[in-house]
Each structure stands twice: as structure tokens, then as C-alpha cells.
Amino acid sequence: MIAATGAQARDQVQIADSSTVLPYAKIVAENFPDFPTPVVDSGDSSAGLKEFCKGVGENTIDIANASRRIKAKEVEACKSNDLSEIQEIRIGYDGIVFASDINGPDFAFEPIDLYKALAAKVVVDDKLVDNPNKTWKDVNPAFPAWNISAYIPGEKHGTREVFEEKVLEAGCEAAGDLEARIASGMDKKAAGEDCMAVRKDGAAVDIDGDYTETLARIDANKQGIGVFGLSFYENNAGKLKVATMSGVTPTVESIAKGEYPVSRPLQFYVKKAHLGVIPGLKEYVEFFTSDQMIGPDSPLANYGLVLAPDAERDAVRKDFESGKTL
Numbered sequence: 001m002i003a004a005t006g007a008q009a010r011d012q013v014q015i016a017d018s019s020t021v022l023p024y025a026k027i028v029a030e031n032f033p034d035f036p037t038p039v040v041d042s043g044d045s046s047a048g049l050k051e052f053c054k055g056v057g058e059n060t061i062d063i064a065n066a067s068r069r070i071k072a073k074e075v076e077a078c079k080s081n082d083l084s085e086i087q088e089i090r091i092g093y094d095g096i097v098f099a100s101d102i103n104g105p106d107f108a109f110e111p112i113d114l115y116k117a118l119a120a121k122v123v124v125d126d127k128l129v130d131n132p133n134k135t136w137k138d139v140n141p142a143f144p145a146w147n148i149s150a151y152i153p154g155e156k157h158g159t160r161e162v163f164e165e166k167v168l169e170a171g172c173e174a175a176g177d178l179e180a181r182i183a184s185g186m187d188k189k190a191a192g193e194d195c196m197a198v199r200k201d202g203a204a205v206d207i208d209g210d211y212t213e214t215l216a217r218i219d220a221n222k223q224g225i226g227v228f229g230l231s232f233y234e235n236n237a238g239k240l241k242v243a244t245m246s247g248v249t250p251t252v253e254s255i256a257k258g259e260y261p262v263s264r265p266l267q268f269y270v271k272k273a274h275l276g277v278i279p280g281l282k283e284y285v286e287f288f289t290s291d292q293m294i295g296p297d298s299p300l301a302n303y304g305l306v307l308a309p310d311a312e313r314d315a316v317r318k319d320f321e322s323g324k325t326l
Helices: 022-031 045-052 072-080 111-118 158-175 177-183 188-195 211-220 230-234 252-256 279-287 299-303 310-322
Strands: 014-016 039-041 065-066 086-101 122-126 127-130 150-153 202-208 225-229 240-244 263-271
Touching: 014 045, 014 225, 022 230, 022 279, 022 299, 045 072, 045 263, 045 279, 086 158, 086 211, 086 230, 086 252, 111 150, 111 158, 122 177, 122 188, 122 263, 127 177, 127 240, 150 158, 150 211, 158 188, 158 225, 158 263, 177 188, 202 211, 211 225, 225 230, 263 279, 279 310
Parallel strands: 014 039, 014 065, 150 202, 150 225
Antiparallel strands: 065 263, 086 225, 086 240, 086 263, 122 127
């Protein structure tokens, strides 16, 4: 527990952000009443959780936003620094979309297409080889003969992990390449990790910044394909053309109904020991989870957040109020 006297040195809630959750957190912070505006630092999920897990006290942050759930090893890292009580607050959902320049052709992707385009190694003639595909037409005859050029989130981004699991690994399995790796002697875990390894020959470019950098890359390379969060795409739909995935167009509605296959929950993590000590922290969480912020017709919904069902939003508020921890 941190001492109340220590809190006097800091009167602002401090938040480490993920690039996906950042716009939502900024909207909440800018509208947060009665207390100083929280400090929201941009970054990625992994870096934010690493900062979060440094311990408790006025010199540590209060909240980490994340576009993926905290990992067991991160929880253990928190515990090793005497941070044992963590509250998880789910705010809604988002989709990961694939988009190109607004004037480009329509892309109808399946996970197997992205795997064949971006995996470091693929199976050709029953042999695991370095990815030989140079153009999108090499991947799928229905695609244009554009050189493969994809801008994907860097390895520390929560979006990258969801992309690897729900697109690359799923595509590897659909191609039969996961089974081929296992048959070659890899155990299932190693085979899955190998499926998710991304080629390093320039066809795939890691973007360590936020989605604005990805958009700038596509603006400079009209044949580039970018990976974005749904809300960012929707707020830049005048510049980008979104691809379908498994025949489904990514929209708030298709994600809310569970139809779009590449979606994920969005959440943030709170240090229970800081509640009631850091001024405004408890109130910030309550404000963020109120229907005023994440309910129908709220600013976050209007920006593009896919709302959780009513019952789930109620459960989040009850769990926080009861002090439920991981």
C-alpha cells in the first residue's frame, strides 16, 4: 500500500497507453471532470505493461491500457515487484483490419493469403522453404501483380500478437503447413511459433509507431497494405479501402455480432493499491466505465469503439466496485 502522504506529490492520474486504446483514453481524459486531466503517454501494450509492473508508489504509473490481455509472465513480473492486486477493466472491442489506398483494387483476404504473403517460411513441394512469393498474384491469382509490401505493427504492439495468432497461425493451419511442420519433427508449440514468424526480406515492414505512421507509408506507397484498428480506419475511410476477411467486411456491427474473425477485446489495468490514494483514480475508472463514455451514443462509440453488451458493461462496473482482482 502506498502512503497517503506520497500521493500529495502527484495529483494527476498517470496512464501508459497502447496505440489502439490511445484515442479512447484521450477522449475520456479530456472530458474527465472535477480533477486534473490525467496524463496519457502513447506507446504500445507491452511497453505499457512493463512500466505498469515496476511496482507501487507515487513514482509508478496507475493504469496500463492494452489491446491484448495481460500475460501470465507479466502478472508474475508485477508480483515480483510487490504489485499483487491488479484489476482488469474491459472497455469494449475492436477489429484488426487490412486496408490499402482508396483508389486501389478490392482485396478479399483469407488468413491463408496473408500467411502465404508474409510468413518467413512456407511449404512448397512438401519442403519448408524461405517464402518465395514476390507479388500478391503469386499468393492468389485473383489479386493484382503488386509487389508484396505490408506495413504491420511492431512486435511490442498488442495488435501484432492478435495478428500473428488469428491471421498467420490460422492461415498456416489452413494451408496444411502447421501439420507439415509437426510432421517434420517440430512439437506443436514450436510449429505454431514458426508459423507466426514474419519474413525479413523487406516485404513486411514493422511499424513501431502508431497507425498514423502506417497511413503515411501507404500514402507514400500506393501499393502498400496496412494493418489498422477498425476505429482508425473508420476515421480515415476517405483515404483507405478496407479488405474483407473470410468474406466479412469489418464494421462495428460485424464485430459486435462476432462475425468478423479478426477482433479482440480492449481493456486497461489498474493498481488497486493506488485507489483512494492517487486523487481521482477511482473516479476516473468509474467515469471511463460509465455509459456516458462507453454506452450507446457515447463519444467512444461515436469514435468507433465496439460496445460490449449491456450485461457485460454492468459486470465490469460491479467487479470494479467489489474490488475483484486477477
